[in-house]
Amino acid sequence: MNPMIWVIDDDASIRFVFDKALDVNSINHRLFENAEAALEAIKKETPDVIVSDIKMPGIDGLELIKAVHEVDENIPFIIMTAHSDLSAAIDAFNEGSFEYLPKPFDIDQAVAVIRRAAVHRVNMLQLVSQRNRNTLMASPVEQKEETEIIGKSPAMQDVFKFIGRVSKTDLPVLIHGEIGTGRGQVAKALHNHGERTGKSFVSINISSIPQEMVKYELFGDITKDPSTCAIAKAEGGTLFISEINDLPMDCQSRLLKLLQTGEYTNIDSTTAIKANVRVIASTSQDLEAKIAKGTFNSDLFYRLNIININIPPLRDRNNDIPLLTKHFLAQAAQEGHTEPKKLTSEVLVFLCRLPWPGNVRQLKNLCKYLTIMVTGRDIQLVDLPSEFLHANNTQNKSNTSGAVAKENQSWQDMLRSWVDAKLKAGERDILNEAVPEFEKVMLEATLTFTGNHKQESAKLLGWGRNTLTRKIKELNLK
Known part of the structure; x- marks a missing residue:
């Protein structure tokens, strides 16, 4: 089967790139410059995969997903956008997109995503024929709360995709990351974009509470008002436990019971209390190393680590x-x-x-x-x-003494010293030696800076995309 791919973007250059790439890969496709034309065409034929920009004049990408899925809910959508923020990622996944591509993207990777979407389409059609199922799509939650999770780097785009995919589940989540990376913001985003939005979000930082008081703050004291404990306050919503690596061992056993049975007991009480909370935890330490030392409950770790996310420093x-x-x-x-x-x-x-x-x-x-x-x-x-x-x-x-001395020189002075040394050594053809090395350094530094985004690197260097690709091959860069 050769799938039919529709590409919808008001940018002619994007359509041109996809046209050439899909031609090279012998993939059937049609190009549309707006969503209105695609919606008119879908009355007569059905595509297997749709690749669409999210920001377009008239009907935008999210509205297009809704309209198309009213016709066929099993058409995979791949959303493209230059607006690489959390809100765009969440909206795209909430509306039922298959994948989310922040611009600029590598066209070869985009084609690979299209192939995966086409396979997904085949699998879904087979499932429909087997089950003859009814429509299962839930209405998207309108959630536009501001967030401080910002980033266009590939690592942060992965975080955004993660939030979009797992926010609708009710499973525990374990967030890994150094202090200050934004673990709390990720936990709040998971809550805001999930089914518990509008309910309580209760955060408790274990490292900021005296160890002997943690159990009372978390589970409540029967001799006082137990409704003030963190679990009770989070009823119906989300309990976020920050720095769970510092949770005392007796509290770890109590939390494990909550995750296993959905029940907990106040301190000095034997009466089980039903709790309806989603638990999200975070750590800045290696919990598996703490398990090896006997300071963290392995059963609790595996209960929490069903879904995990790593936030980059x-x-x-x-x-x-x-x-x-x-x-x-x-x-x-x-x-x-x-x-x-x-x-x-x-x-x-x-x-x-x-x-x-x-x-x-x-x-x-x-x-x-x-x-x-x-x-x-x-x-x-x-x-x-x-x-x-x-x-x-x-x-x-921390560099050598020679390097420290050189840091006061401009790069032009250091280059001049290099040229002088080469000439005094009687070497020839030094320009052919220097230029490739110069270009290699420029390329490596720029690719590192952009997170290996080739299109963005080409812009920063003042090259065309084809020139950058050719130079990477010439210089044997990975």
Whole structure:
């Protein structure tokens, strides 16, 4: 079977790229520049897969999903958008999209997703013929709450997709991530976009409570008002337990019982209480290592770890820093009733090179500090707190003494020294040696900065996409 693929995008260049790629792969397809034309065509024929932009004049991608699924709910949708945020990902999955592609994307990967969607279509049609089932799609939850989960990096797009896929389930979720990466925001997003939205979201941070008081805060004291405990407050909603790695062993057994039976008991009581809560937990530590040491209950770990998500540290997605700083500076300005500050390019490059041990939280606090302390509109390198400048100097000092000396030279001076050394050594044809190495360094640094997004890298380098692809092959880059 050769599936029929429809591509809908008001951008002629996107349609052109898909046209060529699908032709090369011998895949049947039709191109539409708007959703209205596609809806007219679907009255006469049915596609196997639809690839559609989300933001288009007239009917947008989400409205198109609704309209098409009224005709055939089993047509897989692949949503494309340049607006790579959590809301777009959640909306796309809530409306029933098969996959979500943030622009820019690799066309070969897009074709691979299309093939998977086509196989999915075949499987669904077989299932329909076997079961003759009724329509199972639930109405999407209208949820537009603001969130601070921001990022265009591939790692964060994976987080957005995860939230879109699992928010509708009621299973426990275990969130892994360093302190300050935004584990609480992910937990709140799972709650907001799930069936328990509108109900209580109760967060309890185990590391901030004295160990002897944790059991009372979590399960309640029968001698006092047990309705004030975290589980009781979260009834019908979500209980988020942060830093569960610090949960005392006796509390671990009690929490395991809650997950196994849906019941818990107050401290000093034997009466079981029914609880209707979804449990989401987070940790900044390796729980399996704690199990090996005997400080974490293995049964509890496996109960919690049914679904897990890893949030990357900021240093591993530093290409999100420009977007994050813009957001946090605007937010700080709004809170302080002042004009938003602006980072100079020098400061932005400097920030992208820092290790960020405090992750996104540290960046947000820096933006608040700069909004208050910097008098002008433009933030210069000298405006950064001394600890940030010191952190960079410490990183530099870890290099060899020769490298430290060279850091005061411009790259042009260092290149001139290299040329002088080559000429004095009697070498020839040095330009043919230098240019490929120069291009290789430029390519590797740019691809790392963009998270290996080739189209974005080509733009930053001032090349066309074909030129970048050719250079990658010439220089044997992975």
